[in-house]
Amino acid sequence: MEDFATLTYNGQKITLPVVIGTEGERAIDISNLRAETGFITLDPGYANTGSCLSAITYMDGEKGVLRYRGIPVEQLAEKSTFKETAYLLINGRLPNREELTRFSVMLNDNSLVHEDLKTFYQNFPRASHPMGILSSMVNALRSFYPALTTLNLREEITITMTRLLAKIRTMAAMSYKISRGHKVVYPRSDLTYCENFLNMMFDNPVRPYQINREAVNALRVFWILHADHEQNCSTTAVRVVSSARVNLYAAISSGIAALWGPLHGGANQAVIEMLTAIQADGGSHKKAIERAKDKNDPFRLMGFGHRVYKTYDPRAKIMKKMCDELLESLQINDPLLDIAKELEEVVQKDPYFIDHNLYPNVDFYSGIVLRAIGIPTSMFTVMFAIGRLPGWIAQWKESVDDPKWKICRPRQVYTGAQAYDFVPIHARV
Numbered sequence: 001m002e003d004f005a006t007l008t009y010n011g012q013k014i015t016l017p018v019v020i021g022t023e024g025e026r027a028i029d030i031s032n033l034r035a036e037t038g039f040i041t042l043d044p045g046y047a048n049t050g051s052c053l054s055a056i057t058y059m060d061g062e063k064g065v066l067r068y069r070g071i072p073v074e075q076l077a078e079k080s081t082f083k084e085t086a087y088l089l090i091n092g093r094l095p096n097r098e099e100l101t102r103f104s105v106m107l108n109d110n111s112l113v114h115e116d117l118k119t120f121y122q123n124f125p126r127a128s129h130p131m132g133i134l135s136s137m138v139n140a141l142r143s144f145y146p147a148l149t150t151l152n153l154r155e156e157i158t159i160t161m162t163r164l165l166a167k168i169r170t171m172a173a174m175s176y177k178i179s180r181g182h183k184v185v186y187p188r189s190d191l192t193y194c195e196n197f198l199n200m201m202f203d204n205p206v207r208p209y210q211i212n213r214e215a216v217n218a219l220r221v222f223w224i225l226h227a228d229h230e231q232n233c234s235t236t237a238v239r240v241v242s243s244a245r246v247n248l249y250a251a252i253s254s255g256i257a258a259l260w261g262p263l264h265g266g267a268n269q270a271v272i273e274m275l276t277a278i279q280a281d282g283g284s285h286k287k288a289i290e291r292a293k294d295k296n297d298p299f300r301l302m303g304f305g306h307r308v309y310k311t312y313d314p315r316a317k318i319m320k321k322m323c324d325e326l327l328e329s330l331q332i333n334d335p336l337l338d339i340a341k342e343l344e345e346v347v348q349k350d351p352y353f354i355d356h357n358l359y360p361n362v363d364f365y366s367g368i369v370l371r372a373i374g375i376p377t378s379m380f381t382v383m384f385a386i387g388r389l390p391g392w393i394a395q396w397k398e399s400v401d402d403p404k405w406k407i408c409r410p411r412q413v414y415t416g417a418q419a420y421d422f423v424p425i426h427a428r429v
Contacts, residue, residue, distance in 0.1 A: 054231070069088050117137065161248065268384065
């Protein structure tokens with residue numbers, strides 16, 4: 001039996017289909033609303049608007065649930081490699097041994113980047129943010145790797161997706177090395193995805209990088225937890241841009257640009273900057289707590305609360321555990337980390353923050369983890385982008401395969417001036 005909602009206005013009734021998801025989520029389908037009534041809906045920020053049907057990620061903000069393709073993120077963080085999680089998101093299932101081996105070989109074979117890319121990196125102004133550079137360079141990849149016309153569309157898409165997954169870590173590490181004036185380190189076939197990145201970041205001729213298992217594991221978990229998160233700002237950007245049927249590189253470039261924002265991917269960087277400011281102000285968290293509670297003060301505690309989660313962020317629980325284990329194993333003495341621990345303890349006991357659902361989120365702990373690994377603060381959002389890439393690709397692929405595809409074209413409610421005649425310049429006041 002079909003389910004409908006009824007909308008009544010000025011005596012006119014219209015029935016709207018109700019769509020029910022596999023987890024019981026309900027939505028009212030308003031796709032024919034304007035055609036039948038002349039009305040549109042108004043939803044600033046799209047907090048109540050579903051833009052698509054998706055089988056990739058399920059999240060429940062009230063219950064603190066996050067699953068990729070049906071698998072709880074807690075299980076993936078404990079048992080999966082990042083490559084397996086990427087394969088799961090993009091292909092809809094976990095790979096068998098043969099498929100994983102083939103995927104690994106393809107990632108290895110495509111991990112080098114064109115040498116001419118170095119020239120691009122070297123000509124960016126020194127003060128350029130790594131996210132702006134990464135967005136530009138990903139978009140530029142289309143020029144280096146044009147369409148593979150000798151293959152069918154499915155094969156071309158598979159190679160393009162794998163190429164991007166392989167090269168983005170190399171490009172990120174290359175940008176860091178060039179920014180410091182150091183020799184670029186190339187990927188090695190004997191290292192895993194996460195090991196390769198850390199080696200490309202930190203290896204140098206005078207001090208060869210020693211693979212640290214705790215750091216590798218922390219990076220693996222960090223990337224898995226950030227691999228997808230439903231229809232967030234950057235994912236929506238990828239879907240909107242891809243709806244114009246642009247190439248994958250351009251769509252991902254738009255996602256990177258959206259992720260750059262301090263309210264999105266830049267939040268983990270903002271956490272460290274906040275802790276640095278607290279340290280510079282004497283190292284006491286009390287003033288920051290007081291300012292956060294003051295409604296008239298624009299200051300906000302970065303790394304606490306979430307737009308969707310109204311309880312503890314499930315990713316934060318995992319990242320906190322990883323953070324505690326990493327700091328203990330590395331025996332790091334960092335005053336910023338001490339301030340973070342004090343702040344975390346106070347906030348989780350304070351009634352104000354509990355009543356307002358301002359629990360520590362994944363950005364709070366991930367910033368601490370990345371700092372402990374040795375990642376510079378300016379690279380934090382780049383790390384987020386590498387982790388989110390499989391989700392962006394999966395969302396792009398799902399939208400491309402959608403038989404009901406439409407180019408995204410939101411409406412608006414116009415509130416400007418009504419029509420009036422052009423005034424010649426000599427008659428203007």
